[in-house]
Amino acid sequence: MSFSNLIYLSLLLALPILALAYRHQVPKNLKRVSSVLIYKLLPLKTVVKQKIKLPPRFWLEIFLLSLLVFALLGPKVTNLQKKTIVLLDNSLSMSAVNESSKTRLQLAKDEIIKIAPPGNFKLCKTSPEFECIIDNASQSVMRSKFAEIDFERAPDNLSSALSELSKQHGVEKIIVATDKKASNTSATKSKFQVLYVGEVQKNFYIKDILINNQYLDILVSYSSSPNDKNISTKVKLSRLPLTDELKNEFAKTTANMENKNWQEVEAKNIQINGNTENVARFGVKMDNAFIYRAEISAENLGKPVDAIASDNIAYFTLASLNTNEILVVSSKTSNNYLGLDGLTQFNFKIITPEEFKNISADNLTKKLMLIFHQSAPEFATRVPTLLILPPINNPFFPLKIMNKGEALVINSPKITSFDNLHSINLYLNFNLLKPKNSFVFEKPLWAQDIIKVEDGTLLVAGESNGVRYAGVGFELLPFGGARSSFSSVLFLNLLNWLGGTQAIQNATIGDATESNTFEVQNFYIPDNKDEYPMLDNLSDEQASTIWQYLIWVVLLILFFDWFWMLIKK
Amino acid sequence: MFAPNFYKQLQHLKIHTRRVFLGSRQGGHISLRKGHGLEFADYKQYSMGDDFRNIDWGAFARTDRIYVKQFREEQDLNIQFLLDGSGSMGEENKFEFCSKLALALGYVGLTDGDTVSFSILGKKNSPKYSSPKLLGKAEKFLSEITPSGVINFPFEIASAVQRLRTPGKCFVISDFLCDFDKIIEGIKFLIGRNFEVVMFQVLTPNEFNLRLSSDTTKISDAETGEIIDVAFDEKSKREYVKLLAEHIEQIEKFAKKSGVIHVLMSTEENIEEVVLRRLPGLGLLK
Numbered sequence: 001m002s003f004s005n006l007i008y009l010s011l012l013l014a015l016p017i018l019a020l021a022y023r024h025q026v027p028k029n030l031k032r033v034s035s036v037l038i039y040k041l042l043p044l045k046t047v048v049k050q051k052i053k054l055p056p057r058f059w060l061e062i063f064l065l066s067l068l069v070f071a072l073l074g075p076k077v078t079n080l081q082k083k084t085i086v087l088l089d090n091s092l093s094m095s096a097v098n099e100s101s102k103t104r105l106q107l108a109k110d111e112i113i114k115i116a117p118p119g120n121f122k123l124c125k126t127s128p129e130f131e132c133i134i135d136n137a138s139q140s141v142m143r144s145k146f147a148e149i150d151f152e153r154a155p156d157n158l159s160s161a162l163s164e165l166s167k168q169h170g171v172e173k174i175i176v177a178t179d180k181k182a183s184n185t186s187a188t189k190s191k192f193q194v195l196y197v198g199e200v201q202k203n204f205y206i207k208d209i210l211i212n213n214q215y216l217d218i219l220v221s222y223s224s225s226p227n228d229k230n231i232s233t234k235v236k237l238s239r240l241p242l243t244d245e246l247k248n249e250f251a252k253t254t255a256n257m258e259n260k261n262w263q264e265v266e267a268k269n270i271q272i273n274g275n276t277e278n279v280a281r282f283g284v285k286m287d288n289a290f291i292y293r294a295e296i297s298a299e300n301l302g303k304p305v306d307a308i309a310s311d312n313i314a315y316f317t318l319a320s321l322n323t324n325e326i327l328v329v330s331s332k333t334s335n336n337y338l339g340l341d342g343l344t345q346f347n348f349k350i351i352t353p354e355e356f357k358n359i360s361a362d363n364l365t366k367k368l369m370l371i372f373h374q375s376a377p378e379f380a381t382r383v384p385t386l387l388i389l390p391p392i393n394n395p396f397f398p399l400k401i402m403n404k405g406e407a408l409v410i411n412s413p414k415i416t417s418f419d420n421l422h423s424i425n426l427y428l429n430f431n432l433l434k435p436k437n438s439f440v441f442e443k444p445l446w447a448q449d450i451i452k453v454e455d456g457t458l459l460v461a462g463e464s465n466g467v468r469y470a471g472v473g474f475e476l477l478p479f480g481g482a483r484s485s486f487s488s489v490l491f492l493n494l495l496n497w498l499g500g501t502q503a504i505q506n507a508t509i510g511d512a513t514e515s516n517t518f519e520v521q522n523f524y525i526p527d528n529k530d531e532y533p534m535l536d537n538l539s540d541e542q543a544s545t546i547w548q549y550l551i552w553v554v555l556l557i558l559f560f561d562w563f564w565m566l567i568k569k
Numbered sequence: 570m571f572a573p574n575f576y577k578q579l580q581h582l583k584i585h586t587r588r589v590f591l592g593s594r595q596g597g598h599i600s601l602r603k604g605h606g607l608e609f610a611d612y613k614q615y616s617m618g619d620d621f622r623n624i625d626w627g628a629f630a631r632t633d634r635i636y637v638k639q640f641r642e643e644q645d646l647n648i649q650f651l652l653d654g655s656g657s658m659g660e661e662n663k664f665e666f667c668s669k670l671a672l673a674l675g676y677v678g679l680t681d682g683d684t685v686s687f688s689i690l691g692k693k694n695s696p697k698y699s700s701p702k703l704l705g706k707a708e709k710f711l712s713e714i715t716p717s718g719v720i721n722f723p724f725e726i727a728s729a730v731q732r733l734r735t736p737g738k739c740f741v742i743s744d745f746l747c748d749f750d751k752i753i754e755g756i757k758f759l760i761g762r763n764f765e766v767v768m769f770q771v772l773t774p775n776e777f778n779l780r781l782s783s784d785t786t787k788i789s790d791a792e793t794g795e796i797i798d799v800a801f802d803e804k805s806k807r808e809y810v811k812l813l814a815e816h817i818e819q820i821e822k823f824a825k826k827s828g829v830i831h832v833l834m835s836t837e838e839n840i841e842e843v844v845l846r847r848l849p850g851l852g853l854l855k
Contacts, residue, residue, distance in 0.1 A: 034656075035744070
């Protein structure tokens with residue numbers, strides 16, 4: 001048994017104090033007698049030998065206090081009914097067919113049945129959003145539910161799913177079936193069994209579609225070996241008038257889109273090297289009245305060179321595409337002040353916090369990311385968000401507070417550690433970091449300390465439900481470029497890191513694992529079952545809520561005890 | 570204070586003395602004084618002024634001398650109650666018990682024509698009462714007393730007796746829980762003043778058996794206020810009972826040796842039972 005709040009152990013100091021108080025307070029039982037004449041004649045030893053006799057109330061209070069301390073310690077009890085959690089990656093990449101003509105998803109389902117231990121199961125999937133379908137079900141139920149899980153034309157939320165699952169208790173183990181590198185990013189101790197299905201396969205696909213005022217960019221990617229030869233790719237853009245009927249159908253499914261009478265708008269040929277990507281730029285002004293279809297095709301590309309055929313076609317409308325706009329919310333709306341006009345490769349839009357309140361949630365999701373400068377949204381956004389010097393009670397990273405309820409301000413914080421593997425810290429020389437009047441954060445469970453100082457976390461970042469968030473406790477703006485090298489590099493790193501996840505999220509196709517990571521991914525090959533990479537173990541103990549009730553019961557009894565004493569007096 | 574029936578029963582009793590005392594007025598006890606009476610005392614040769622009626626004519630016929638018969642005069646008995654008025658007597662109605670005992674015996678004396686007076690040692694003395702009708706006053710006198718403080722036992726006895734010109738019967742009522750030497754000194758003073766002394770030692774049941782709870786860690790002296798630490802176990806309780814018995818035995822031995830009657834009683838005892846049964850049994854009442 002372990003305890004959550006060992007600090008309350010210090011309350012045990014009250015026990016000897018209580019004993020001393022009682023010893024001191026218990027009135028000497030004084031009796032008046034006619035004369036002490038005879039008593040004085042009693043042998044001395046019987047007079048001296050006094051037993052410390054404490055009243056039953058004292059023992060009751062000692063017992064209650066011990067019980068209170070025990071309950072406050074938050075004992076964790078082992079959950080005897082352990083279950084196995086199965087996390088199935090059903091992103092589009094799992095539709096890749098291998099040489100045995102089975103999709104990765106099917107392979108995963110087959111292998112899970114083979115290796116699943118007896119007992120109860122919780123079945124979860126990663127796409128289109130992390131979701132658990134069944135809980136505490138038998139293996140046969142899980143098997144029947146497998147049939148309902150098919151791959152989705154959506155990216156996986158593997159890391160956020162792992163982060164969520166790592167917070168579960170009473171878990172025998174978590175079996176993760178995926179075709180990607182699964183890593184436990186959070187600092188929990190979950191017992192993961194990662195089942196890698198399928199080999200890395202070459203895939204040719206539309207990675208992203210981006211628009212700006214003049215152009216439509218179709219980003220084509222070829223995941224393969226760098227040594228693969230160039231391929232010539234034809235990118236064809238077609239469109240159809242967007243009727244209400246079509247609009248509704250598009251909102252539901254794209255299954256029958258191929259049968260429509262598409263009118264070709266333009267076609268382009270581009271060259272792509274192995275393991276690179278290229279953009280096909282169309283000088284087309286997007287129109288809300290049309291639905292568009294992009295198709296890529298290359299000669300001599302078939303299995304296993306193009307593992308997934310369905311990601312070679314994309315359907316989109318102007319409304320369904322995201323802009324690459326970065327919304328900056330700051331009371332200082334002057335671009336000169338914030339220095340963001342120098343960053344021409346980004347499309348910044350600066351608004352005030354008041355203006356931000358008027359933006360609808362739908363419009364927000366189309367933004368590449370949000371930057372809050374000395375402000376914060378009232379509610380958590382579902383868009384990558386950077387908070388610079390946020391207020392105390394922001395919805396992501398609450399600040400460390402002083403006794404008076406104000407944020408703890410540190411004049412010149414000393415860096416104690418930083419995560420040198422994190423991409424936010426790339427190219428940074430920490431000797432140059434001399435922030436003044438900084439705030440430190442209370443790190444939430446889902447986030448990581450990127451830069452730590454003596455009093456807490458100066459820079460915190462994390463991914464929750466597939467969206468990245470970062471909080472900076474010192475001033476990063478105005479963007480000074482070379483004049484303020486540390487803050488400039490850090491700012492760009494933050495934009496890069498926050499935008500990275502967005503790029504993946506925007507993709508409408510599966511992303512097969514790149515071949516250059518083939519060696520380190522330790523793929524599980526179904527015929528060779530000796531490789532089950534294990535991550536850390538999660539404590540299978542769980543704090544029970546019963547102790548909270550116990551605390552109230554004990555406090556109630558102590559109150560009655562005190563009340564009774566008062567009446568008695 | 571008592572039931573009417575008890576008063577009636579008391580009227581039939583008489584305080585008995587082993588010795589003969591001089592009285593101050595006519596009463597029910599044979600006196601040392603020779604004069605009119607029923608009990609023949611002696612002969613004496615007739616002298617001028619003797620009552621002719623007392624001439625023993627038979628003796629004159631045999632001896633040819635005139636003898637006159639002398640009789641013991643019946644006079645009252647001087648009864649003195651000395652009640653301990655120290656603080657220790659205030660514990661557990663001890664003084665109340667002693668007052669009742671003194672009043673019951675006083676009523677016996679008064680109905681027999683004796684002179685009764687009460688002295689509260691360390692406090693005050695009552696006037697002499699010579700009629701049963703004055704019992705109410707005696708009762709009022711005693712009820713006004715609140716035992717308190719420390720007394721010097723022999724000194725207070727001497728002070729109380731000093732005012733008495735004639736000796737008589739003296740009842741000393743106390744718990745006698747004080748220094749044995751002082752008890753002796755006080756009683757010896759009374760004996761020296763020719764009193765017939767009766768010691769009533771009254772103790773409470775708690776004092777007899779040490780019925781203090783075992784969690785009593787301190788006790789205070791009712792008279793001096795002195796506090797001592799104690800811890801009672803069964804052994805110390807037995808030791809206490811033994812020491813108290815030794816103290817009482819010392820007093821008893823002294824009483825026996827000095828011709829003093831020592832009566833030990835508990836406040837638990839019934840006064841009526843004590844006066845009507847126990848004391849007559851001891852020869853103190855007839």
